[in-house]
Every structure is written in structure tokens, then in C-alpha cells.
Amino acid sequence: MQIFKVGGAVRDRLLGKPVTDIDWVVVGATTEEMLAKGYRPVGADFPVFLHPKSGEEYALARTERKSGRGYGGFTFHASPEVTLEEDLIRRDLTINAMAEDDQQNLTDPYQGQRDLEARILRHVSPAFAEDPLRVLRVARFAARYAGLGFTVAPETLELMRQLSESGELEVLTAERSWKEISRALMEDQPQVFIQVLRDCGALKVLMPEVDALFGVPQPEAHHPEIDTGLHTLSVLEQSALHKQPLTVRWACLLHDLGKGLTPEEQWPRHIAHEHTGLKLIKAVNERFKAPKDCQELALLVGKYHTHSHRALELKASTLLELLQSFDVYRRPQRFEEFIAACEMDARGRKGLEQRSYPQAEYLRGAAKAAREVAVQPLLEKGFKGPELGEALKRERLKALKAYKENS
Structure with a gap:
């Protein structure tokens, strides 16, 4: 023994x-x-x-x-x-x-030591192609070790391509896939995970909604990188550089899915992509049975990320609606993660990675102003039930108007 x-x-x-x-x-x-x-x-x-x-x-x-x-x-x-x-x-x-x-x-x-020194991820034997989960695992290792210069061997990538075309990836359970995806997103360079999946044709099978973003242009004035798929990779890269949690990284990956549905004749504009993308985000969430907090944040970021970017221009009533949507009074952390994802979106643009994002502090201040409205005086005035809710809303709107005037 x-x-x-x-x-x-x-x-x-x-x-x-x-x-x-x-x-x-x-x-x-x-x-x-x-x-x-x-x-x-x-x-x-x-x-x-x-x-x-x-x-x-x-x-x-x-x-x-x-x-x-x-x-x-x-x-x-x-x-x-x-x-x-x-x-x-x-x-x-x-x-x-x-x-x-x-x-x-x-x-x-x-010869594993030889491949370690050569910085190559290479399959051991042809039996590699018998296990579809290995496509995700190799892409995850590529994300983990990209910073050390590791790349996937061409012959291994070819086997991964054959697996992707074989129909075997569809047999993976949601739980097994999510385990690999969530671990990969928490690696140092999660964007490499998505890129490797795309290189071997697996992204088209596992997340066609994300794959569809590549080759879709955006206005160069706002997005110097132009390509929506490349922008998504950059946003993911920023989320890792800024040590964001899994919820934020998942939202970063899915935030722009609606742009993949824009008819070509409307390119490079993407009118209402926030709303058209929600059904796609929901589909990806359900396909991998993502945890509830990941699902919720991805949908909220998809729907409201452009609100965050335009935060300084929003009317007080729109600000209030945004805060209510996030239930910032009972769930402040979720709003904080929303702000983080939106900041990563803003930084995930070529040449603009270091640009400040004043919207973050502005939104935090708005949430604080709304949260500080006291309920007790309204109870003392006799408000209760739905009437109390409406009165509270009016007071919070007043507080936000004052906050806007003083900002």
C-alpha cells in the first residue's frame, strides 16, 4: 500500500x-x-x-x-x-x-512539469473528450493562470471544439455547470474564461445570449472599444481587478444582453436594450439555476444600469422609483452591489478604465437622504396602512428634491 x-x-x-x-x-x-x-x-x-x-x-x-x-x-x-x-x-x-x-x-x-514550465494547458489523453465538464474546467484554469502566461494547447482547444459540437455540453446539469462558472468568475481573470469558451465554440452552446454580443457595435463616442462582446469582457475584467463579489461579476457578464437583440438597421444605437434584455437575463439565470441573490442583482442591473450612468440628471421622482425598486431601506447591500456593477460597466471601456465615477457617491447620498426620513412623526399624525406608505413616499420625495438642490 x-x-x-x-x-x-x-x-x-x-x-x-x-x-x-x-x-x-x-x-x-x-x-x-x-x-x-x-x-x-x-x-x-x-x-x-x-x-x-x-x-x-x-x-x-x-x-x-x-x-x-x-x-x-x-x-x-x-x-x-x-x-x-x-x-x-x-x-x-x-x-x-x-x-x-x-x-x-x-x-x-x-510531462506535466514540462507543460508547467512552458505555461501550457494540455490534455493528458484522448479520453479527455469523453467528459464535457472538462471544457469548462480548462477554461477556468485558463482564467486562473492567465496572469502567469498560461495558454490552452491548440490540440486541446480542438478537442474542446469537438466536445462543444457533439451535443455533450447540453447534457451537463445546471448544478455542475454553475459550480464551474461561479468558480471561474471568481478567478483573477474571469474574462479569459469567457474568451476560451468562445474560442472553442462552447459559449454559443452554453450562453448563446452572451456569444451573440460579439460583433455587435455600439456608439464609439461612449464605447471606444465599439464591440459589445469585447466591452462585456472588459467589464468582467474590471470586476475582478476591483475584487467584486460573485453577484456583481455575474451581473457584469449579463448586463448588456439586450444589445444582442437590436436589429442591425438600428446599429450602433440600442434603444431600450435594458428592457429587451430582461427576458434573456432571466433565461440564463434559470438555465444555470444561479443563486437567488445573483439572479436578482443581474435583473436589476440589466434594467437600471443606464439610470445609474445618468444619475446626476435624474428627476427626484425617478430617483425615488429607483431606490424603491431596490428596497434600499431593508436591503442596502444590494443597492451597493448595483452601484459597483454600474461602475465596472463605466470602467470597462477602452481608455476610460481610470475615469472617476461620481454617480456612485451621488447615488449613495440619495439613498442616505431617503433612508433618513423618519416614520415616527407620520405615525403620530395618524397615518397607517396604505396611507402611511403614500405619506412616507411624499416625505422621501421631498428629501430627494432637497438633496438634488444641495448637490
């Missing part, structure tokens, strides 16, 4: 990056031996066990064979006869197919 550290822990140590998760492979052992040593099994179908003290995962060396469609369409074979090399060959990328023993002696049958 031999135990090896495998996968990401080996890769990140060799890259000089902090190691967080550690995966272990056990060669030459049976399930009975693992149980006898106090390891606890995880699930019924998988030869994976939790260490009795550390709680880390230890998997028996195994081979796998394609037996159906999609991510789950595999049968596994684990036995003491399976070698370390046989276990490593079923992994996705060469940089994830290395192992080391407790003396840090490296086992690297598929």
Missing part, C-alpha cells in the same frame, strides 16, 4: 503558489484494508475515504470507462492492481496528472 499526493497540490507547489486542498491516491489497497485502518467511506459508488484524523480525502487508484453521456456517464474500476500511472492518465490536464510521495519524489508520466 502506497500513498501519493496528487493533482492540484503538486501543481501549485511546483508553481510556488499556496496549497489549499490536498488530494491523495492510495495504490495497492482494498476497501477492506482502508476500513480496517479507520478510514471512513464517502458515498456508496466511489472508492473515496476520509482520513480518520485529518478528514482529508483518500481515493483508491482507479480506472474509468465511458458508459453514457455527460459528466456522470462513467463506470469506475478500483483494485490493488491499478497502477499510479493508470490512475493519473484519466485526469484532465498534464499539469494535474503529477504525483509525489512523502519525500516529494515526483511521478510525472505525462
Whole structure:
């Protein structure tokens, strides 16, 4: 029985990056031996066990064979006869197919270290094309390591293209897809994730609404980058540079979907794209079963982002309507995330990345003015029920008018 550290822990140590998760492979052992040593099994179908003290995962060396469609369409074979090399060959990328023993002696049958040094993301074997989830995983690794100069090997991109055209991506469950998408959006360069998906044809399958933005022009006066797809990538890039949370990054990705529906004869203008895009944002939200907070913010940013950009010109009544839509009295954080997404939208324009966004402070001030209207005096005047709501609205409108005059 031999135990090896495998996968990401080996890769990140060799890259000089902090190691967080550690995966272990056990060669030459049976399930009975693992149980006898106090390891606890995880699930019924998988030869994976939790260490009795550390709680880390230890998997028996195994081979796998394609037996159906999609991510789950595999049968596994684990036995003491399976070698370390046989276990490593079923992994996705060469940089994830290395192992080391407790003396840090490296086992690297598929030249993962060479590809690490060359900054290449390359598949281990043709079996890569059997698992559609790997398209998303490779794009995610590209986003994670783009800053170190990593690119996807052309032959791997070709396999990803074949997978994208095979219909296998449609078999992925919403939960598995969202797990990869959400992790990728939180990487250092999430725009690379979207670009790689587009390069291999997967974006057209998974998010046709986002793919449709590429090649759609916008007015150069407002958008020097012109192309709406490139603008979306830039907004996503800004959201990562400014360390925004997942909710904001998701909203940044989807905020301009309506522009993909504009008839060509109306280009480069996109009249009412905020409203036409809502059904598309809703469709993408539902397709991936995005968490409720991500869904809500994406729809609100899609609908109101141009309000934010024109905040200084808005009438007090429009400002009030905006604040009411966000329920800023009970959910101030959501409005703060809306402002952040709109600022990323403004910064995601070629040459304007450093331009200040005074609308942010103006909107925060408006929210503060509306929130400071006290309810107690209205209750003392006898207002209640719907009448109280209307009176509160009138007072908040007064407060916003005063705020506008003094700003």
C-alpha cells in the first residue's frame, strides 16, 4: 500500500503558489484494508475515504470507462492492481496528472512539469473528450493562470471544439455547470474564461445570449472599444481587478444582453436594450439555476444600469422609483452591489478604465437622504396602512428634491 499526493497540490507547489486542498491516491489497497485502518467511506459508488484524523480525502487508484453521456456517464474500476500511472492518465490536464510521495519524489508520466514550465494547458489523453465538464474546467484554469502566461494547447482547444459540437455540453446539469462558472468568475481573470469558451465554440452552446454580443457595435463616442462582446469582457475584467463579489461579476457578464437583440438597421444605437434584455437575463439565470441573490442583482442591473450612468440628471421622482425598486431601506447591500456593477460597466471601456465615477457617491447620498426620513412623526399624525406608505413616499420625495438642490 502506497500513498501519493496528487493533482492540484503538486501543481501549485511546483508553481510556488499556496496549497489549499490536498488530494491523495492510495495504490495497492482494498476497501477492506482502508476500513480496517479507520478510514471512513464517502458515498456508496466511489472508492473515496476520509482520513480518520485529518478528514482529508483518500481515493483508491482507479480506472474509468465511458458508459453514457455527460459528466456522470462513467463506470469506475478500483483494485490493488491499478497502477499510479493508470490512475493519473484519466485526469484532465498534464499539469494535474503529477504525483509525489512523502519525500516529494515526483511521478510525472505525462510531462506535466514540462507543460508547467512552458505555461501550457494540455490534455493528458484522448479520453479527455469523453467528459464535457472538462471544457469548462480548462477554461477556468485558463482564467486562473492567465496572469502567469498560461495558454490552452491548440490540440486541446480542438478537442474542446469537438466536445462543444457533439451535443455533450447540453447534457451537463445546471448544478455542475454553475459550480464551474461561479468558480471561474471568481478567478483573477474571469474574462479569459469567457474568451476560451468562445474560442472553442462552447459559449454559443452554453450562453448563446452572451456569444451573440460579439460583433455587435455600439456608439464609439461612449464605447471606444465599439464591440459589445469585447466591452462585456472588459467589464468582467474590471470586476475582478476591483475584487467584486460573485453577484456583481455575474451581473457584469449579463448586463448588456439586450444589445444582442437590436436589429442591425438600428446599429450602433440600442434603444431600450435594458428592457429587451430582461427576458434573456432571466433565461440564463434559470438555465444555470444561479443563486437567488445573483439572479436578482443581474435583473436589476440589466434594467437600471443606464439610470445609474445618468444619475446626476435624474428627476427626484425617478430617483425615488429607483431606490424603491431596490428596497434600499431593508436591503442596502444590494443597492451597493448595483452601484459597483454600474461602475465596472463605466470602467470597462477602452481608455476610460481610470475615469472617476461620481454617480456612485451621488447615488449613495440619495439613498442616505431617503433612508433618513423618519416614520415616527407620520405615525403620530395618524397615518397607517396604505396611507402611511403614500405619506412616507411624499416625505422621501421631498428629501430627494432637497438633496438634488444641495448637490
